[in-house]
Amino acid sequence: MKKFVPYIILIFLFAWQSILFAQQRFPRPEFESGYTYPANQLPNQRGPMWEYFDVAVLLVALTITTWLALKKRSRQGLIWMSVFSLAYFGFYRQGCICSVGSVQNVSLALFNDSYTIPLSALLFFIIPLLFALAYGRVFCAGVCPLGAIQELTGFKPVKLPKTAEIIFASVPFIYLALAILFASTNSQFIICRYDPFVGIFRLDAPYTMIIFGALLLLAGIFVNRPYCRYLCPYGVLLNVFSRFAGKHLTITPAECTNCRLCEEACPYNAIIPSGTDQKREEPEKPRKRFILYFLLMPLFTIAGAYILYNLAPALAGVNSNVNLAREIRIEKETGIESVSKAVVAFKESGKTEAELFTEEEIIISRFRKASPWAGVFLGISFVIGMISLTIKSKINEYKPHQGKCYSCGRCFKYCPIIIKA
Amino acid sequence: MNEGKNKYQSRRDFVRRAGKLAIIVPFALIPVALAKKTSASGYVWQIDPFKCTQCGQCKTNCVLTPSASKCVHAFQMCGYCDLCGGYLRQGVKTVSTGAENQLCPTGAITRKFVEEPYFEYTIIEDLCDGCAKCVKGCADFGNGSLYMQIRHDRCVNCNECSIARTCPSDAVIRILAKDEYMQKDKRQK
Numbered sequence: 001m002k003k004f005v006p007y008i009i010l011i012f013l014f015a016w017q018s019i020l021f022a023q024q025r026f027p028r029p030e031f032e033s034g035y036t037y038p039a040n041q042l043p044n045q046r047g048p049m050w051e052y053f054d055v056a057v058l059l060v061a062l063t064i065t066t067w068l069a070l071k072k073r074s075r076q077g078l079i080w081m082s083v084f085s086l087a088y089f090g091f092y093r094q095g096c097i098c099s100v101g102s103v104q105n106v107s108l109a110l111f112n113d114s115y116t117i118p119l120s121a122l123l124f125f126i127i128p129l130l131f132a133l134a135y136g137r138v139f140c141a142g143v144c145p146l147g148a149i150q151e152l153t154g155f156k157p158v159k160l161p162k163t164a165e166i167i168f169a170s171v172p173f174i175y176l177a178l179a180i181l182f183a184s185t186n187s188q189f190i191i192c193r194y195d196p197f198v199g200i201f202r203l204d205a206p207y208t209m210i211i212f213g214a215l216l217l218l219a220g221i222f223v224n225r226p227y228c229r230y231l232c233p234y235g236v237l238l239n240v241f242s243r244f245a246g247k248h249l250t251i252t253p254a255e256c257t258n259c260r261l262c263e264e265a266c267p268y269n270a271i272i273p274s275g276t277d278q279k280r281e282e283p284e285k286p287r288k289r290f291i292l293y294f295l296l297m298p299l300f301t302i303a304g305a306y307i308l309y310n311l312a313p314a315l316a317g318v319n320s321n322v323n324l325a326r327e328i329r330i331e332k333e334t335g336i337e338s339v340s341k342a343v344v345a346f347k348e349s350g351k352t353e354a355e356l357f358t359e360e361e362i363i364i365s366r367f368r369k370a371s372p373w374a375g376v377f378l379g380i381s382f383v384i385g386m387i388s389l390t391i392k393s394k395i396n397e398y399k400p401h402q403g404k405c406y407s408c409g410r411c412f413k414y415c416p417i418i419i420k421a
Numbered sequence: 422m423n424e425g426k427n428k429y430q431s432r433r434d435f436v437r438r439a440g441k442l443a444i445i446v447p448f449a450l451i452p453v454a455l456a457k458k459t460s461a462s463g464y465v466w467q468i469d470p471f472k473c474t475q476c477g478q479c480k481t482n483c484v485l486t487p488s489a490s491k492c493v494h495a496f497q498m499c500g501y502c503d504l505c506g507g508y509l510r511q512g513v514k515t516v517s518t519g520a521e522n523q524l525c526p527t528g529a530i531t532r533k534f535v536e537e538p539y540f541e542y543t544i545i546e547d548l549c550d551g552c553a554k555c556v557k558g559c560a561d562f563g564n565g566s567l568y569m570q571i572r573h574d575r576c577v578n579c580n581e582c583s584i585a586r587t588c589p590s591d592a593v594i595r596i597l598a599k600d601e602y603m604q605k606d607k608r609q610k
């Protein structure tokens with residue numbers, strides 16, 4: 001037996017060679033001049049250590065911003081913080097890694113076994129939310145590069161009519177629901193794909209991205225922070241978390257005197273006016289509406305789930321495999337040969353059509369399972385939004401709305417109360 | 422009156438506390454659920470050279486210009502031919518280094534005489550724009566030693582690679598960062 005060992009090894013070696021050079025048409029030359037193969041120059045990546053450096057920078061930046069917003073109460077300091085974040089997370093790190101996009105990594109990891117989430121992405125998702133739960137949306141105030149670029153270009157704040165504000169503000173909920181749906185079904189990362197400012201950070205992008213980003217910035221000169229208010233999906237989470245913040249930025253450093261000077265200060269309509277000189281509305285009407293909406297909640301939830309369940313096949317179209325299967329089916333029906341690169345590559349790959357169609361069905365069934373939950377989320381958020389419109393605050397001071405306030409500090413200078421240290 | 426006000430505030434406090442709890446609990450569950458699915462090293466984007474169909478979209482679909490995906494030469498696989506399918510255009514009249522004979526539109530491939538009849542081909546990385554013409558040429562008439570790969574020193578590691586989104590053969594994949602490069606001459610899994 002022992003004497004066969006070398007032969008077996010030899011056979012293995014030959015087999016290995018045949019795998020390695022399966023593609024070889026021309027034999028490997030036998031050099032006589034003592035030629036040695038040059039080494040491949042494959043430069044390494046920026047070490048993973050640096051990702052933790054980013055996390056450390058995030059933590060320090062959040063701490064400083066919190067201190068500036070809640071304790072120091074310095075708008076100037078917050079602006080400098082924005083400049084730093086724009087420079088570091090924006091232009092130096094080129095907009096990747098960012099908390100806004102990390103929502104998708106988390107949902108991809110939660111629902112797909114093939115993906116393990118990088119620890120740094122998980123931390124980028126969690127840390128700003130923890131800060132929101134403790135101190136409000138300080139992440140938006142001076143750490144988020146997307147927020148920073150808009151904060152620094154919002155020169156001339158104009159207030160939108162309240163109805164428009166309410167309607168536009170519902171868009172992020174839909175965006176978030178779709179982003180999580182698409183990421184968890186391993187289809188697309190739409191937040192990253194339609195990130196408007198990443199092209200500006202990299203000074204390089206498809207022209208559509210540049211146009212979208214530039215238009216948003218132009219609009220942002222008047223309607224401040226348009227992305228944060230009407231699109232940002234991560235903002236939805238921050239909004240909810242911040243409502244329950246333990247401590248939050250205050251307009252006045254001491255007790256509010258109801259002088260009303262800050263009433264027009266906030267470009268985001270995030271100041272809840274004091275109720276002292278409002279005429280009392282009879283409590284019956286809003287209460288009835290409150291109860292009505294509350295009872296309607298199951299109805300809206302079911303309606304949302306039903307609509308989204310039926311939209312599932314259409315939504316599944318964002319998945320490239322579903323798209324490819326549809327293209328091939330159309331090709332078979334019409335008899336016109338498809339020349340798209342995906343179809344050509346598919347035909348070269350040797351995968352059978354039956355395989356592709358079963359894959360398509362699996363993806364669509366995943367969408368069918370997942371999308372009703374998106375509908376439930378949208379239904380509940382809609383009803384809670386309606387309910388919150390019926391609730392009138394009964395506070396007798398001017399306070400920032402904890403969900404909407406970006407802790408930007410614009411209102412500080414409007415308050416006449418100054419505490420001398 | 423005073424009593425009623427206090428009662429209201431305590432109810433508000435209750436709602437606040439309950440809401441906080443209702444948020445914290447599912448939120449705290451996310452890291453718990455992900456505990457086993459977290460890796461310290463993270464991912465990088467790489468092209469699986471055995472899946473790549475040389476469609477040439479790497480050149481245009483990367484967020485960077487020029488693309489972070491460039492041609493790499495696996496010398497160990499190369500046949501060192503004089504008549505190179507990756508270097509020369511199809512049907513050239515003379516086999517020479519003349520610009521009109523070269524396949525590469527940016528002249529990013531140089532060749533050096535080694536010994537009769539062998540030539541060494543090297544990619545000048547700075548000139549390569551990732552059009553994959555030479556890769557196709559080498560695959561059609563050659564050993565397939567030229568292949569496309571995403572270079573880590575250029576790639577900005579987008580959360581979702583925009584080449585991956587449009588790659589028709591799903592050749593652009595996430596691999597663990599510690600594996601660094603998928604090299605064609607070192608077959609990985």
